[in-house]
Amino acid sequence: MIERKQLKDRTQVTFVLPAHDPEGAVSVVGDFNHWNPAAHPLQPQSDGTRAASVSLPAHTSHSFRYLAAGDYWFNDPTADHHDGTNSHIHT
Known part of the structure; x- marks a missing residue:
């Protein structure tokens, strides 16, 4: 699941997955973090999910x-668009 929160000239995007699906550590990687798996690991949340947030410029695509x-690489079924390889989000 992807959550968005509009800020002044940015959008806070939160990437959310179930706590154990898939098992083990998961990171969100993309053009916004130079495809660096260490940049945005998903962290456990009090509601039983795990999440990572990124602040992105408004009105951009990533x-x-x-x-x-x-x-194990996988896409987000709730993304705005898929190009056959990657998921895409619009802020």
Whole structure:
């Protein structure tokens, strides 16, 4: 699930996944963090999910994917668009 919160000239985007699906560590990686898996690991939340937030410029588009343990890459089914390889979000 993707949550958005409009700020002045930015959008806070929060990427949310269930606590154990998939198992192990998961990071959100994309053009906004130079595809660096260490930049935005999803952290456990009090509601039983795990999440990572990123502040992005408003009115922009970004490519991203999730990277789970075992080099398992996957897309977000709730993304705004998919291009066959990546998920895309519009702020």
